[in-house]
Amino acid sequence: MLACGYCSPVVVSIIIVGLAVTNTVYYILLITRYPKVAWKVAVSVIILVLVLLLAAIALFLYYKIIFTGPGYVPQEEWRDPPRYEALTDGEPPEENPLSQTREGNRPEERRSHSPYSTADGKAGNAPPTTENQAAEGRETKEATADTAEVADAPASRNPYVVHTLDHRTGQLRRCRVCNIYKPDNAHHCSACMKCVYNFDHHCAYVNNCVGRNNYKLFLTFVLGSGICCIIGCGLSIIGVFAIDTKPIDERAGWIAPPAIMFVLGAVLILFWSQHCCQIQKGNTTLDQIIKSSNNAEKYKNGGYCDDRCCWSKKTKEDKKLEKEARERKSRAMREEVFGPPTKPCIKWYYPYPIRTDDTATPTMELPQYSNAAQP
Numbered sequence: 272m273l274a275c276g277y278c279s280p281v282v283v284s285i286i287i288v289g290l291a292v293t294n295t296v297y298y299i300l301l302i303t304r305y306p307k308v309a310w311k312v313a314v315s316v317i318i319l320v321l322v323l324l325l326a327a328i329a330l331f332l333y334y335k336i337i338f339t340g341p342g343y344v345p346q347e348e349w350r351d352p353p354r355y356e357a358l359t360d361g362e363p364p365e366e367n368p369l370s371q372t373r374e375g376n377r378p379e380e381r382r383s384h385s386p387y388s389t390a391d392g393k394a395g396n397a398p399p400t401t402e403n404q405a406a407e408g409r410e411t412k413e414a415t416a417d418t419a420e421v422a423d424a425p426a427s428r429n430p431y432v433v434h435t436l437d438h439r440t441g442q443l444r445r446c447r448v449c450n451i452y453k454p455d456n457a458h459h460c461s462a463c464m465k466c467v468y469n470f471d472h473h474c475a476y477v478n479n480c481v482g483r484n485n486y487k488l489f490l491t492f493v494l495g496s497g498i499c500c501i502i503g504c505g506l507s508i509i510g511v512f513a514i515d516t517k518p519i520d521e522r523a524g525w526i527a528p529p530a531i532m533f534v535l536g537a538v539l540i541l542f543w544s545q546h547c548c549q550i551q552k553g554n555t556t557l558d559q560i561i562k563s564s565n566n567a568e569k570y571k572n573g574g575y576c577d578d579r580c581c582w583s584k585k586t587k588e589d590k591k592l593e594k595e596a597r598e599r600k601s602r603a604m605r606e607e608v609f610g611p612p613t614k615p616c617i618k619w620y621y622p623y624p625i626r627t628d629d630t631a632t633p634t635m636e637l638p639q640y641s642n643a644a645q646p
């Protein structure tokens with residue numbers, strides 16, 4: 272049921288409101304049960320207000336993520352090819368598409384698989400620069416022919432630059448469903464039927480994609496509602512075990528709401544921790560899934576090599592360079608999600624300001640698996 276688009280937000284809202292109403296009823300009951308014990312009335316009122324406040328915060332964060340778009344790639348601009356530039360700063364991508372020797376991407380076949388060519392093999396309208404040609408190691412004659420073809424092409428309406436190609440074809444990444452070129456790390460969501468910048472995953476529980484513009488909000492909701500659940504659980508326990516003095520068998524049923532809140536809170540905080548680990552590694556959920564599936568495939572084919580094994584074979588200099596590359600990737604991912612570093616860290620989770628535009632910007636350093644997912 273939760274996978275059904277509009278049902279999920281209704282069910283989650285009912286759970287939040289249901290827990291708040293149950294607690295409200297219980298504390299009103301306690302106030303009427305002990306009207307002459309001043310401290311019990313006062314504590315019950317305070318807890319009642321706090322529980323309602325926590326529920327309001329959880330609902331606010333929940334609806335904020337539901338109604339904030341992830342950043343959809345505008346189709347008009349991206350129908351035209353962007354300009355391709357290989358990364359030259361810092362470390363190159365771990366799996367440079369131009370260095371692959373798989374079929375269809377050999378040097379002698381580069382012309383037909385030029386990153387500037389369109390899907391039907393015609394030249395695109397982003398003229399390759401001299402530097403790019405040198406980087407790609409093209410033959411001079413081929414480069415001249417390409418430039419001549421490109422000169423005849425109409426001007427592109429796409430002003431953006433991409434740094435990654437489709438690793439299978441060596442051409443610019445394209446979405447076959449939307450029929451557009453894809454910015455770096457954008458992926459198609461089959462639930463929304465649109466391409467999303469820095470796509471992380473489509474969350475059925477919020478009936479929305481999680482991408483560049485709302486990833487921060489998603490984490491704020493997961494962490495915020497998890498904390499609200501744990502605090503609510505603690506407050507409810509005070510009511511059941513400190514204020515209520517009826518025989519235990521008569522109040523045992525009221526233990527259910529704090530127990531549910533504890534389980535929900537623990538699950539949400541664990542989920543948030545998992546996302547923090549991913550961000551620390553510079554990966555999205557999709558990258559993690561593709562990485563796991565690639566590793567499983569390698570293992571099946573007998574070519575699996577454990578990272579530790581490889582790590583032990585590397586030189587000190589290689590290890591240092593890899594460590595620096597990992598740190599850069601992690602920093603870039605953090606800034607992509609939370610914006611520029613600010614202190615204290617709690618500011619990273621403020622639900623304002625939130626990016627709402629759909630323009631492409633220079634993207635983060637990409638993990639090697641990003642290109643593998645095609646619609």
Ligand SMILES: [Zn+2]
Pocket residue numbers: 446447448449450458459460464465466646
């Ligand atoms: Zn698409």
Ligand SMILES: [Zn+2]
Pocket residue numbers: 460461462463464472473474479480481
């Ligand atoms: Zn989606």
